[in-house]
Amino acid sequence: MSYKMENITPEIAIIMSVYKNDKLLYIQQAVESILNQKNVNYLFFMHLDGKVNSVVMDYLNKLQHSNKIILSQSILNNGLSNSLNYLIDKVLIIPNIKYIARMDSDDISLPERLSKQVRFLENHPNIDVLGTACKEFGSSFSLEKKFLPSHHDDLVKYSICRCPFIHPTVMFRRKVFDDGNRYPTHTTFTEDMAFWLELIYKGYKLHNLPDVLLQYRLEDNTMHRRKGLSKAKSEFSLRMGYMFLLNQVSLKNILLISSRYIFHLLPPSIMSKAYKYLR
Structure with a gap:
């Protein structure tokens, strides 16, 4: 398989999953933000995770006229991790791709994002x-700017106790996946954290770069999706296990992990207020 754009071999692959609940306007904004990237050569891989409505399908089909976009679809909804792993396998067929970047179907990448990364x-x-x-x-609890620690040891x-990345901002070096790593499919609700x-x-x-290179969409119902006993148990078990594996055992970490367990059990209205302090 060989892809070239204007006689230049792409070095970046962007991977994005779309599913039935994604809104057309949000998808359009996400796609346009990638098509408007400056000074980079890329291929944009999109996977439809199951059936989507006809309006979204019509829009995505029209995009296939671009030689930068590769569209695929599964019959059933298999979940985000499976969709991303499918796209990663497709990307790795192309030998010249050096970097693989994530994108979500409701966020907006700023024009210089990929080139800076x-x-x-x-x-x-x-x-x-x-x-x-x-x-x-997009929500009443959105932060004007969200920064995370920059350096590896701090991360x-x-x-x-917290997520080291804003997932749709991430760019991987190809070797991460050449080494056989994939998004875990055996965890519940915490695939990216795992x-x-x-x-x-x-x-x-x-x-992490300190540059703001993505607009991250939140909605006021986001907290409804992040609450519940199953998510609380899944995250608690995952974090406690890696606390021991990474030799990060401390009373402070145990208390912080426990506080996140409680966080996922709070009513959404209280979660929204606590969110700014636990992220």
Whole structure:
């Protein structure tokens, strides 16, 4: 399989999953934000995870006229992890792809996002996974700017109790997936968190840029999706296990992990207020 754009071989693959509950306007904004990226050569892989409505399907079909977009679809909804793993396998067929970037179907990448990430990775060959800061929007509890720790050692400590990346900002070095790593499909609700902790455990190096390179959409009903006993148990078990594996055992971490367990059991109205302090 060979892809070229204007006689230039792409070095970046962007992977994005779309499913039936995604809104057309949000998808359009996400797609346009990738098509408007500056100074990079890329292929944009989108996977439809099961059936989508006809309006979304019509829009996505029209996109296939672009030589930058590769569209695929599964008959059934298999979940985000399976969709991303499917796309990763497709990307790895192309030998010239050096970097694989995530995108979500309801967020907006700023025009210089990919070029800044590639430039950093080119200049820092020791870094395997690179995220960025973001601007949240769309809800009453959105942050104007959200920053995470930058350096690997700080991210290791941070990850025991909180997520080290804003997932749709992440760019991977290809070797992460050439080594056989994939998003876990055996966890409940915490696939991305489980993936970051597994990569840390295996010795991959993480970093976050302080630049705001993505607009991250939140909605006032976001808290409804993040509450519940099953999610609380899943996250608690995952974090406690990796706290021991990564030699980060402390009373502080145990208390912080426990506080997140309680957080997922709170009423959504209280979760929204607590969210700013637990992320």
